[in-house]
Structures are given as structure tokens and as C-alpha cells.
Amino acid sequence: MTIPVPHFPAGADDAAGIELFEPSLEDLYEHAPCGYLTTAPNGVVVKVNETFLAWTGYSRDQVVGQPFASLLNVGSQLFYDTRCLPVLRLEGEVREVALVLDRPHGRPLPILVNSIRRAGDDGQPRLVRTAVFDATRRQDYERDLLFARRAAERSEVRVRTLQEAAATFGAAKSEESVTAALAEIACAAFDATCATVMLPVTDSGILRAVAGAAHPVGESVSIDSQRPEAEALRRATVVTISSVDEAERMFPALAEPLHAARLEAMTATPLLADDAPMGVLVCFFGRRRDFEEDELALNRTLARLGTQALQRIRLQEQLEHLALHDKLTGLANRELLQYRLAQALFAAGRHLRPMSVIFLDLDGFKAINDQLGHAAGDAVLVEVSARLRGAVRPSDTIARFGGDEFVVVCEDAAADAAVAVAERIRMAIRQPIAHVPVALPLTASIGVARHRPIGGRIPEPDEVVLQADAAMYQSKESGKDRYTVVDI
């Protein structure tokens, strides 16, 4: 590497050339191409050069004797006192610190600062030397960069949150998993201390927390009450509380419980399905929060995604129910019967436990249908289903098998248990029915197929139903309104 040799005017010797261009060290100091300050260990300026004064427009008197930090704008003062000074004291040096100088006239001046500490022989700091560089141009593009970065970070949070929400909600199979995910994702997106989802309890006028963390200030809230959750639901809009002071003004009864739970702020965002609120997403914060519009917008979007997922799951549950249940009576249809029966037979075979299938056919239904009409016939079928529900054990499955044929699957039923159910059914059906004349009596012919597994082959569902059907037919043949038992 070669070092360029300074070129001086012809005729002058080297020393004279330097004299000509650098008349004195003092001039070098005063008119250096950077601002230059010396401060005492307590931060007070003791010496400053001309360049600094020319750049800033301060007079020497306005600078010397003042703490250096007092020349900075407030934001820089905060940064300088909390971060730069400690580093300077611990490490003896700071480099390239970006600060902003307030000027007596004109715009604030962005600067870059290098400082070093000089210690005495005893190791104690004596003074700090600071070089100051004008960073106006640099600052302009840095600010652009900074704003771009912040905007990118904000949109990254938004995109990540919505992506996660879409993926999680899409995979959710139950209402519980949707509400739990909604609370969790909202909590992470807003740095909330905790979050919960509240849904109305049917016909109770009460909102209850169903997901997320335990509701810190009351698990359930009356829909008519003066609470932000209730108000968000009633007014179908986001309700926010920024501080306990605000809670005191808006929801006085809430202020003390919030503070006692070490909480300061909260948001309540309604879950709006076609503008009709179906629940509320509630977030709690441990410090005062001034909610910004983009935060609230993300809150609403998240709530909307959650609502859509809840609607989808409720619809799916409805469809599933429709596909597997009889429309008129709400009992299981043949498809569900097939499934439940196969399950019951498998379980019985595996654990060697008895089970039974009860087949019943209504006696006298055709006459009712013919004489009173189909509507009355349907009403009788609905009444019969209600009586069946009252007669069986809670764990039994009742299916509508055909027009006026029903099948009951009794799992874990010892021989006499199934017979007892059959007898209760018989007694229930023969009770008079409102609006049906006594001349049109209704009874049931019942067949009970009892299965006691002893190992080996598990019977097919159809086979068992067929046996119960045959037994029912025997009851019909023998005079109706009775049951016949067959063991298989």
C-alpha cells in the first residue's frame, strides 16, 4: 500500500506549506470540519468550538456552563440520559449516536456524536470530549427507512396474525376450539395480559366466558348490565377502556375490580354475524393503553374471522344433525341407527356385556292417519317420540325406522333391564292422546332381541334388527299391545 504524499505549492519548503494551510492548532480546533465540545464529568459544557456554534446558531455563552443534554430535543435527552451516559461511564466511549439538537432559530439539527472519556492518573473521569457531525442528509433517508420499516413491521404483524387465524380457524372442528384459538391469537397480536370469548347462554340474558383465560373480573355478565362486554354486544361496536380513570367515568363499578386484578385497560369487540352480535371477544391489558385505529381494525377483522368460523361450525353441526336425524321427530334416522348399533355390538362383543335391540310397530296408527288426516298422524308420531324418550334410559338410542316403526338400542342392558324398558314403552304408548278419539286406540307391538356375547363372531346389525322385527311380528300375531323376547 502506498500513502499519498501531500503536494505543496512549488518553491515553499514542507514546513512552511503546512504553516500556510494550518496556521495554528487553535484554528484547527475552532474551525475543524466537525463540532467539538468538552464537558465536565457532570455533563456541563466547559469548552466548545466555532464550528458547533456556527452550525447551531448558539452564542458561546448559551452553551458553556449548560449541560450538553439540555441542548438536545426532549426525545434525545431521554435517550441520552438513559442509554448513552451509562455506556459512556461504563465503557469510556460511545460512537455514532444519533441525536437531535434544538437550535435557537430554525429547524432542529440531526447530529451524529462520538464521545470519549478522559480519566486522570487516579482513574477518575476528568472530562468527556465529543465530536458532533451534521447528519441532516443522512437523517432524511434514515427516517424514510425507519418509517418504511415500521410500516413493514406493522403489516407483518397483521398478516401473520390473520394467516394464523385463517389456518387455525379453518382446521377447527368445534366451537370450543374456535373460541379458544380466537382468545389466544388476539392475546398474542395485541400483547394482551389475557383474553377471553364470551357467548350468550341460551334464554338466560347472560354472557358467559367460554374460552381463553379465566375472565379476571366476572365469569358471567348480564346482557342488560352496564359493562363494556354487554355494551359491545348491544351496540354492535367495539368498546374500549384505556385506563382505570376512564373506567371510573364510563363503568364506575368496574374500576376497582380491574385495578385489584392488576389490570388497567380492556377492549370488547362484538362477534357480528350479519350485523347480529353472537358473542364478544374481550382483551385485558396490564397498563393504560391508547388504542390506535389500526389495532382496533385488526381486532374487528379477527373477530369477523372468528365469527365466520363459528357460523361454519354451527352450520356443519346443523347439517350433520339433519343428515342423521328424522326431520319430523328429531329421532335418529336409519343411518345413525346403523352406526350406533354397529358400535354397540362391537363394544358388547369386546367387553362381553349383554345388549338388546327393541323393535316396535304402532297398532292402530293407520286408522288414525286415514280418519284424522296426515297432519294429525304426524302430531301423533311426534307425541309417540316424546313418550319413547321418557320411557328409555338416557344412554339408549331411539331411531325412527320407517313410517310407524321405531328401534331402540340398549347398550349394557342385562336381560331384565331391556324387558323393563319394553314394558315402560308399552305402557307409555297406550295412554290416551289429546285430540285423538278413544275409538281410535293406539298401542305398540314390541319385539326384544337380547344379545349376550360369549366371544367369537359379532352379529351384523341387520341380523339383530331382523330378529327383533320377527319378535315384534309375533307380538302382533298374538294380539298386539305386548312384547315378545328372543335371545340371540
Added chain:
Amino acid sequence: MSVSASALDVLRRNNVNVSGDASGRPIVFAHGFGCSQQMWRDVASGFVTDHRVVLFDHVGAGDSDLSAYDRRKYDSLHGYADDVLEILDALDLRDVVYVGHSVSAMVGVLAATHDPSRFGALVLVGPSPRYLNDVGYVGGFDQADIEAMLDSLDANYLGWSSAMAPVMMGNSERPELADELTTSFCLSDPAIARHFARVTFLSDNRRDLARVTTPTLILQCTDDVIAPLTVGQYVHDSIAGSELVVMSATGHCPNMSDPGQLIAQIRTHLT
């Protein structure tokens, strides 16, 4: 004394350092925003002869476990207060003298009001329950000032992520960076620094002052722009039975600029 596994986790998480006289009255130093336990170096040394001295880093600062930084937990000062209580618990300290500088003064207030049982005295150095001005209250700053401070933070961290991120992620190809980092006491992840700044400067803990039951000493500096004298007076008026001392030390960090005076004031108060 046996220390449980979870206690060890706490001590590691907060980089807790214990020194001094094991049988002496415990004194715990909590650093403020912007630095680490290193700030207490010259003060702590004044207590090792007759106190059990405990230093620690808040999670996100110094040599704490950065992976423990949970934005939800540390979105309020309660998260930091819980850590303090866990440290006192892990070391099973009683009758503790808690010395909190700057934001850690409020962290101590929150910890001591949540569970006063382990605290014997609170020393609040340059405390401020709220930095923002409010109706009938002068905190010293407007929202715009705090935003300018965050700008300042960001401006000084512009080049950070490219230079320092590999170190945080344990890049062994550039071990020289790791050395640099361990000697840079006050460096931390810019995202954490920004979040901590927000939590520090936008919190409002005025309500909590009245609940303090631990004997409290307030040490105020002369010419502290961050915690002006009026704020110190407010804290003094709000904590029943507290003592306020205005020191001749200037600026916001008397623990560094005048450790001798700070030691003397604390000692006077404790005797």
C-alpha cells in the same frame, strides 16, 4: 440452603448475582430503563461488607435470558414486579431493602404492594409514577416527546439487526461479535428496547402509590429532566410516611455520577 430447580431457573433468567455478607440484611438493586445491573457497580460495592447484596438484570436487559421475553407478560410493569417477587422467593430473602432506580422504582412499588411480606424498606431513586403530563399532574413529557424518544431509539438501532442478530442467534462463525456483545452492557434487542421504552414511559402507576405500606425513602436528584423535583414531591405526598431527600447529585443516574452520596443516603436511612 437448597435451591429448587424452578428457583435456579429464576436466578438464571434474571442473571441474579449475590455477593457480600450472607448473614447481613439483604439489599436488592434493580436497574432502570436503558442499562443493566452494571449501573450499580459502584454503589453495590459500598454494601458488601455488611449486607447480602443482590444484583439482577430485568428480562430483556444485560445478560438476562432473552428467550424468556414474553411480550404479554412484559407489556406492563406487573410482569417485572412478578420477577422481583420470584427472585426474593428463590433466594428466600426477608426484610429486604429494595433499591430501584428510575422505572424500577415503580416495579418495586408494584411488587411491594402485591406482596409486602418480604420487604423491609423501599428506596426509590428518581421515581416517576407517570411520565406523561395529565390534567392536574406534571409528569414532564408529552406524548410527542415519548414518540421522539422512540424515534431516537430506532435511529440508533437502524444498523443493529444486521450486525447483532447473528450473535443473538448463536452464530459461532463470528465469535468476535459475541465478545463485543458481552462487553456492551447496555445493548439489547431493539424490539425489546422499544417495547420496554413504551411500557416504561406510557405506564401510569399513580394509583398504586397510596397502597404502599413498606417504609419508603425517595431519593431525588437536582436537575433530573426525566424525573423532575415536582414528581418526586408527588410520590412523597402519595406514599404515607415516606421520606424525601433531594441530593446534590445532578442528572438521572446518581448511581453512576455520584455513587458515594447515594451510598451515604441509603446508609443514613437504614440506621
